Amino acid sequence: MNALVYLDYAATTPVDPRVAEVMGRHLTLEGTFANPASRSHMLGWQAEQAVENARRQVADLIGADPREIVWTSGATEADNLALTGFMRANRERGRHLVTSTIEHKAVVDTATALEHEGFEVTWLTPGADGCITPDQLRQAMRPDTILVSLMAVNNELGSINPLAELAEITHAGGAALHVDAAQGVGRLDLDVKRLGIDLMSLSGHKAYGPKGIGVLYVRRSPEISIEPLIHGGGHERGMRSGTLATHQIVGMGEAFALIHAEAEADQARILALRNRLLEGLSDLEGVVCNTAIDAAVPNILNLAFEGVDGESLLMALRNLAVSTGSACNSASVEPSYVLTGIGVPRALALASLRFSFGRFTTEADIDAALAAIRHALPGLRR
């Protein structure tokens, strides 16, 4: 009864037990533990086979060639490599980058660092639905624009960007499109060829794989050139050196293969859970949906509770593992830049919670959340 109800899948997902099992077979002496770069013995070759199998599993989910998959330590590193690596490699062609104010910090902070390096950045502001429109992008394009970086799904709101249209405008302007798709895996069709995506960041741990592993998809034809950020043994075709983390890699591969097979059924179930939560709150006054339901994935629901102090709300709901609409800096509590970025007033942003669900969420979890909220709200408003 006192168990914590986990409704924070957008922060990280638990590893699927089937994924953990595969990972466990790639660690010990009895398993496939060798260095995948070891060319002088059979064990190294077996590890390389395991890595290449996982590379194909990830490539298959996004319609890519396995040679277009670059292993990284996560989506954060993939975002850094995409933006910095691309801007530095292509600086002769132009110095202008277009992105948005509600990207993940891995993109926002990288773009800011690039501004300090002498590149120019245009920051698009999304509408109240959290989406960037094709028209906005069209107006931001300049002759010297070489890269556009926009996310597939926003991690706080669940809002979905119109990727195919954005890609078309990007390419018409002679630039390349990078997409942070960490939250899109298993929720959207991420076929890079159909959508026209040139660079795409993925993370293992947002899709029932392990933390500490990610991928940057780098298009081969026409070839996208990026400068490496990490120098060393020349792994990953020179784009990302470092001994490949076999167990993490096979975990991400297995997780993506499971998504390929099961995402559709998962999504239908998750949509029903989201609607159960919405319906269960529908008769309550002053519950505002920050997520534009019709333009969002079903597994993320960001709600504001009017007239309530955010911290008291979180305290009252301490049997729920959810995220707040705030970020604690050393000195103060600041509202989420994503919520203020779509125009949510400061006080309402501070009284917001993000509920996010996934493969292992049950109706009982949703009902426990509903009961907790309905129990807590009257007291907090008094």
Ligand SMILES: *Cc1c(COP(=O)(O)O)cnc(C)c1O
């Ligand atoms: C979680 C997340 C990241 C960071 O991924 P890591 O693998 O944890 O580095 C980047 N972008 C988005 C949209 C995310 O949700």
